Amino acid sequence: VSSQPFMACLPASHPMAKKKQARQGLPLEALKHDAFAIVMRAVSPDYHDRILAACADAGFEPSLAFELRHWLSVVSVIAQGLGVGLVPAALQQAGLPGVVFLPLERPLAPYDTHCLWRTERTGRDGTVQGALGAFIGTVQAVAAPLRSLSA
Structure with a gap:
């Protein structure tokens, strides 16, 4: 159905959200000291593990401040300035104020949505x-x- 890149989602007040070079590609390690909001492993084990693995590849273990059931909840927490996250690009369309979406310098495997039937x-x-x-x-x-x- 769709295949979307993961984007870094930051509060608009985050220092990296204001840097022009980050708009070309944010190095994930730039977020190593931030609290993360992430989708719960029980809800989406593949994407949860993929995000943790990407952080490990960037040399850090993220501090998981929020593990939530829905991607939109992740973005809402970030909009409140309570953390950062890696989310599917389609969430830009939600139009929530207070967040900035930045491409990653080293992209993760895409977020894929499939429709299957017998x-x-x-x-x-x-x-x-x-x-x-x-x-x-x-x-x-x-x-x-x-x-x-x-x-």
Whole structure:
């Protein structure tokens, strides 16, 4: 459905949010002294572990101040100035004030969203009919603007 880069999400008041060179690519190690807000491992083990591994690769273990159930909650905590985080680029579209999204100097593997269905629901011509077909069409329409974020 979509594949988006992870972005550093910082409070607008964060010193790195104001540096022009950070807009070209923020070195992750620049956040090693910050508290992190992250999605809970129980909710998204792959992305939780991927973020921790990226921090380890950058030479530090992040201080996890908040482990939350939803990506939007992560951004909301950051908007309150309570930490920093690594989030999918699509969250820029939420329009929350008080946050800045910066590309990472060394990008993480992308945040991928998939839509799967049972093959017996697919007709001989490869199409999906009925409610499932309508649902897939809606998902594709909603995801179309997100695809531009990965370009």
